[in-house]
Amino acid sequence: MKLKHVVCSALALLGCTVQAADKNEGAMIERGAYLARAGDCVACHTVAGGKPFAGGLPIISPMGVIYSTNITPDPVHGIGKYSELQFAHALRDGLRADGKHLYPAMPYPDYKGVTDADVHALYTYFMKGVAPVRQASPQTSLSFPFSQRWGMALWNMAFTSDKPYTPVTGQSGEINQGRYLVQTLGHCGSCHTPRGAAMHEKALTDASPLYLAGGRVANWTAPSLRGMKGWSSDDIVVYLSTGRNDFASVGGEMTSVVEHSMQHLSDADLRAMARYLKTLPPVPNAKSGLRVDAEAATTRTTKRLSEARGLDRGAMLYLNTCEACHASNGNGAKGIFPRLNGARIVVQDDPSALLDVILRGAQTPSTKKAPSILPMPGFANHLNDQQVADLATFLRSAWANEAPPVTAKEVTAVRKELLDFQHQSR
Structure with missing residues (x-):
């Protein structure tokens, strides 16, 4: 009987161990x-x-x-x-x-x-x-010298x-968690840090002021994430979890990032990332792209559009194609139509991202917290390069915005990049 009890106890223990392991x-x-x-x-x-x-x-x-x-x-x-x-x-x-x-x-x-x-x-x-999926991927075949993979060692x-990630002494656990996610798994620097001639990220950590200072992905200009001026931590969390907030909606590669990645993270991790980004000093001497008399300038443009008087070609195009959603004051509708008045995508030095949206359009992803998809049509087939340039120039100078004009040549370049991208993606 004793042996039986021992065997039964051993089997029970083994069963518990297996269950714990599973x-x-x-x-x-x-x-x-x-x-x-x-x-x-x-x-x-x-x-x-x-x-x-x-x-x-x-x-x-x-x-x-x-x-x-x-x-x-x-x-x-x-x-x-x-x-x-x-x-x-x-x-x-x-x-x-x-x-x-x-x-x-x-x-x-x-x-x-x-x-x-x-x-x-x-x-x-x-x-x-x-x-497991028994499926071969197409072989990458680049032209010389990029075809020589051994060159990647250099x-x-x-x-x-080769330095491992180390938390920063003196910062809270939350900030360090956000820093870890942003710098490593989130690989935010891949898009938002400028790259050098060798296509390398000019900074891999926040030890450099270039880290997250803004980058370029294909024909899309990824803005600086340093400090996120004008956005609170809550604004950042809402943007990452839904693809939209009271100021902006996602576009370009960020649409996929929100759809496949950010919306699935916990609120605690998103908040940690947001609070970490808020600790980064802004890019030194960065242009705001906004007028000093922002409120008065907004009033002037709003009045001009509402009265439909003295409108140039860009303003007319805005009334006919954009005003119904983005409003005469350029403020759109919170959480639905992004604002253009003071928007970074509108006033940043490189207008490529703005031109991309005008030509190709955009739509928000369907997320758990915001399942509805909000599309914006593209105007590549409706507006020629000069018209797109006129519209973009108006947007960059209307309301509180103060950014350089756009030329038809710049639009032509972006349109070509989009066509090349579509061709290469097939």
């Missing part, structure tokens, strides 16, 4: 799925209508078209044979299991700071929480860092 693994998979959302992995490694993480998405770069890889646990076409160490090298060093280098379209310079614990959670998720030596 529970721990389940929690680790859930944690890894959350981190993969924070890293926006699905956006680059999934084609529209395709299976998650199966790769094949064409990524347009100055070097040519780079195709994302299959990162499902398929042993032939995916990463199923990767050890955790090999996975970590790919994530943080841009080094494949076969020893070949990845191109920095994979933001490994930013992922360098991802902690070992988070790497383990991500590895567990991709190996045990993602369905690029890495020059432009990446």
Whole structure:
């Protein structure tokens, strides 16, 4: 009887151990799925209508078209044979299991700071929480010299860092959590930090005032995130979780970031990111793009549009194509139509993003907190380059806005980039 009790107790203990292990693994998979959302992995490694993480998405770069890889646990076409160490090298060093280098379209310079614990959670998720997909991705084939992957070793030596992420002493746990998410998994610097001639981020951490000082993605100008003047932490949280707030709506690559990544993060993490961004000093000597007499200038433009007197071509185009949604005062409708009066996308030095929206249009993503999709039509087929230039020039000088005029030549360049992008994406 005693032996029977011992055996039964041992089996019960084994059963409890297995259940605890399963529970721990389940929690680790859930944690890894959350981190993969924070890293926006699905956006680059999934084609529209395709299976998650199966790769094949064409990524347009100055070097040519780079195709994302299959990162499902398929042993032939995916990463199923990767050890955790090999996975970590790919994530943080841009080094494949076969020893070949990845191109920095994979933001490994930013992922360098991802902690070992988070790497383990991500590895567990991709190996045990993602369905394997037996699908080969198109081979990336760049022209010489970019086709020589070994050259990335030299690029890495020059432009990446071996320093691990370290919290800042004296800052709160919340600020440090936001800093970690922004600098590593969120890889915000990939778009919002200026790049050098070698297409490297000029800064990887906030030790440099160039970090998050504004960048360029294709023909889209990503604004500075330093300090986020005029926006409260709450405004930033609402923007990241819904794709819109009382000031702006997402456009360009940020639409995908909100749809696939930011809306899925906890309010606590979004607030940590927002409060961290608010701690960054603004770009030194940055132009505001706004008039000193902002209120009086807004009144003048509003009166001029309301009375429809003395309107130039740009103002007429605004009345006919924009005023119904964005209003005579340029303030739009809070949470629905973004304001143009004082909007960064309107007054920033490079008008490319503004021209992109006018030509291509935009729409907000459907998110959990704001499921309705708000579209803006594009006018590429309705307005010629001179008309787009006239409209953009009006927007950049109306109300409180004070930014340089736009030329038809600038519109032609953006239109060409859009057509090239559409052609390369096919």
